Amino acid sequence: MSVRVTWYSHACLHMDVNGTHLLVDPFLTGNPLAAVSADQVPADYIFVSHGHGDHLGDTVAIAKRTGATVISNFEIHNWLAAQGLKKLHPHHIGGGSNHPWGRVKLTIAHHGSGLPDGSYGGNPCGFLFTVDGKKIYHACDTGLFYDMKLIGEEGIDLAVLPIGDNFTMGPDDALRAVKLLEPAKVLPIHYDTFDIIQQDPHAWKDRVEKETSAQVVILKPGDSLEL
Incomplete structure (x- = not known):
């Protein structure tokens, strides 16, 4: 029984x-x-x-190739159905569902959600996963919000947080997010993909581990950690 988490860069996470x-x-x-x-x-x-x-990235192509079930909000669900996908599970903020591998619940996120063709993409979200007895919170694209404290009350084993600034939380607010969430481990994401979101994750790690009890795990794209 295990959970292996791999970061492919940006916000793309594989579990x-x-x-x-x-x-x-x-x-x-x-x-x-x-x-x-x-x-x-x-x-x-x-x-x-x-x-x-x-x-959204390569969702359509990957789902068509693999036959994967896609979980998203209802508006994106409808857009994906129009692209020809059949295996879809719609959700909305606060709603969760059980699956053979565990459970997922959608959390709030402060961001936008317009689709590439200009269609309305509904509310952005984060994901709270319960897998193999572990709680993994992927904040996805968001600014800081105080309800992270409520998410932290779930007992987070791994928080996946953006630190890139400009489009999401930057290092300062991401540190405040760690203090609200109180996770055991933190994985910084959504940085260095483009010049406008260049950051030093090692400097952030030093700050977080000095001011909180969380362990910061810095991965290179393609690297993994075991929970």
Whole structure:
């Protein structure tokens, strides 16, 4: 029994939960840091946090290739259905569902969600996963919000937080997020993909570990950690 978490860069996360492949925000094609290609990455379930192209990414192509079930908000669900996808599970903020691999619940996120063709993408979200007895919170694209304290009351084993600034939380607010969430471990994401979100994750790690009890795990794209 194990959970293996792999960061493919940007916000794209892969979780191998006892052989079931969960893939979040698969922006791979056109991503200069992507550690895997869209025609190689495994997926049984794909999770789409919002409609922006650097998160929706290769969802359609990967789902058609693998037959993965795509979980997203209702508006993105309808848009994906119009693209020809059949295996879809619609959600909305605060709603969760149980699956053979565990449970997922959608959390709030402060961001936008317009789809690449200009269609309305509904509310952006984060994901709270319960897998193999572990709680993993993927904040996806968001600014800081105080309700992270409520999410932290779940007992977070791993928080996946953006630190890039400009489009999401920057290092200062991401540190405040750690203080609200009180996770055991933190994985910084959504940085260095583009010049405008360049950050020093090691400097952030030093600050977080000095001011909180969380352990910061810095991964290179394609690297993994075990929970």
